[in-house]
Amino acid sequence: MSADRRSYLWALFTDEHTRELYVDAESSIEKAVAYLRMNTGRNPNNPEIARTSRELAEHDALFQQLWRERHVTNRSTGVQRMQHPIVGRIELTWMSLTLIDDSEQHIVVWIPEPGSPSAEALTVLSGLPADSAALDS
Secondary structure: OHHHHOHHHHHHHHHHHOOEEEEEEEHHHHHHHHHHHHHHOOOOOOOOHHHHHHHHHOHHHHHHHHHHHHHOOOOOOOEEEEEEEOOOEEEEEEEEEEEOOOOOOEEEEEEEOOHHHHHHHHHHHOOOOOHHHHHHH
């Protein structure tokens, strides 16, 4: 995948493995497109955003449909449920933190409920080697 396509949005639309990780992939895709549309409104002259939306529309019929619906979102918190191939279901709360000096830069923090099965699953994953063959499945 080229550097300009290494993004969450591209992965959702072009990588089946990525979509399989999300328990509710359809909802994740809808929110991602709505967030891109919100960023388009904030930055109407940004060529990178325009190129991304144009190329995804050329690539994917679902993106075309969702883009035409014109939904926007600006969520800064939420819960994401994932189905990991090794540890199973993981539920994480996420928060998007905006930098004071640059409102276009965000840090997204993912947090499991302390003591939950999700926290235990992340502990298991943190103990696996990065090049573990199990991670490639």
